Amino acid sequence: MTEALAYTPEVAAATRDIYERVRDVIPEIEWPVHAPYVALINELKVERNAILLAHNYQTPEIYHGVADYSGDSLGLAAKATETDADVIILCGVHFMAETAKILNPDKKVLIPDPLAGCSLASSITGADVRLLKERYPGVPVVSYVNTSADVKAETDICCTSGNAVQVVESLGTDRVIFLPDKYLGRYVAQQTDVEVILWEGTCEVHERFTAAELRDYRKATPDIKIIAHPECPPDVLEEADFVGSTSGMISYVDKQRPERVVMITECSMSDNVAVEFPDVDFIRPCNLCPHMKRITLPKILHSLQTLEYEVLVDPVIANRAYGAVKRMLEIS
Numbered sequence: 001m002t003e004a005l006a007y008t009p010e011v012a013a014a015t016r017d018i019y020e021r022v023r024d025v026i027p028e029i030e031w032p033v034h035a036p037y038v039a040l041i042n043e044l045k046v047e048r049n050a051i052l053l054a055h056n057y058q059t060p061e062i063y064h065g066v067a068d069y070s071g072d073s074l075g076l077a078a079k080a081t082e083t084d085a086d087v088i089i090l091c092g093v094h095f096m097a098e099t100a101k102i103l104n105p106d107k108k109v110l111i112p113d114p115l116a117g118c119s120l121a122s123s124i125t126g127a128d129v130r131l132l133k134e135r136y137p138g139v140p141v142v143s144y145v146n147t148s149a150d151v152k153a154e155t156d157i158c159c160t161s162g163n164a165v166q167v168v169e170s171l172g173t174d175r176v177i178f179l180p181d182k183y184l185g186r187y188v189a190q191q192t193d194v195e196v197i198l199w200e201g202t203c204e205v206h207e208r209f210t211a212a213e214l215r216d217y218r219k220a221t222p223d224i225k226i227i228a229h230p231e232c233p234p235d236v237l238e239e240a241d242f243v244g245s246t247s248g249m250i251s252y253v254d255k256q257r258p259e260r261v262v263m264i265t266e267c268s269m270s271d272n273v274a275v276e277f278p279d280v281d282f283i284r285p286c287n288l289c290p291h292m293k294r295i296t297l298p299k300i301l302h303s304l305q306t307l308e309y310e311v312l313v314d315p316v317i318a319n320r321a322y323g324a325v326k327r328m329l330e331i332s
């Protein structure tokens with residue numbers, strides 16, 4: 001791993017504007033630790049013709065300091081189809097990097113930490129999907145993008161939290177197999193007449209929120225707006241004023257400009273979004289995704305210096321998975 005870098009006057013000058021943006025969410029005492037990495041990563045990115053795509057759950061020094069684009073899973077997948085960079089560095093979890101590779105078989109796709117997994121993606125395998133298809137012959141399979149390439153290869157069409165209802169309805173069938181998130185699946189089922197056959201997967205971060213906790217927020221701050229991610233359990237979603245993908249949540253704050261808001265999702269979201277909306281008061285519950293937090297500035301720098309860790313997908317699997325991801329992007 002790279003040794004700690006020095007905070008020189010040149011580094012301070014090169015990163016001053018970035019720090020001014022994030023000063024409310026990154027203490028001044030921490031900036032000398034981040035700034036040398038931010039400066040060097042931004043330099044090396046240009047030399048390598050690399051693009052850095054970051055999920056909304058990345059820490060503020062990544063999201064605001066080095067990302068060329070940040071967004072939800074759908075936005076990251078769409079951006080991965082548009083870039084002419086030679087190297088894509090995906091700052092997020094493994095399934096996101098795999099999706100970028102499926103969409104760009106000829107590009108080098110790197111993830112700064114290959115162990116950045118996801119409890120939803122690891123809840124199901126391609127063999128499980130084949131068994132489901134045997135059990136429900138002819139019923140189309142809709143897979144959340146939070147799945148491995150093996151699972152996507154067995155899938156008719158992918159979806160994200162931002163387009164799940166639209167995707168399910170696009171198939172024109174009475175029933176769909178929806179996997180792996182049972183809570184997102186139930187949320188979709190409430191909004192469509194299509195029968196949704198569920199898998200028992202959950203997100204280890206969102207399943208920890210409780211309805212009682214949300215009621216406490218409302219009791220303590222009656223004018224608060226509660227916005228929640230659809231990976232939360234159904235009783236939690238019932239307490240929310242708005243339910244949407246991570247980017248849907250950002251759009252809600254942008255359009256509604258609530259005085260006070262609580263985002264029922266991963267910790268870094270509120271910090272990242274608070275930078276953009278200084279007039280909104282964010283109450284910050286903290287459920288951390290340990291997988292997203294594996295990505296750090298020193299690991300991103302290591303990726304740029306060594307071109308590790310390359311994400312590879314078996315071409316036969318990638319080819320089959322491509323159809324499912326592409327169909328999703330076409331209808332979104």
Ligand code: 13P
Pocket residue numbers: 056071072073074146160161162203229231244245246247
């Ligand atoms: P979004 O697509 O809403 O960003 O969700 C991805 C994710 O992993 C949420 O936990």
Ligand code: SF4
Pocket residue numbers: 093117118119120121146203204205206231266289290291292
């Ligand atoms: Fe997976 Fe949940 Fe982490 Fe998102 S927050 S990457 S769904 S474990």
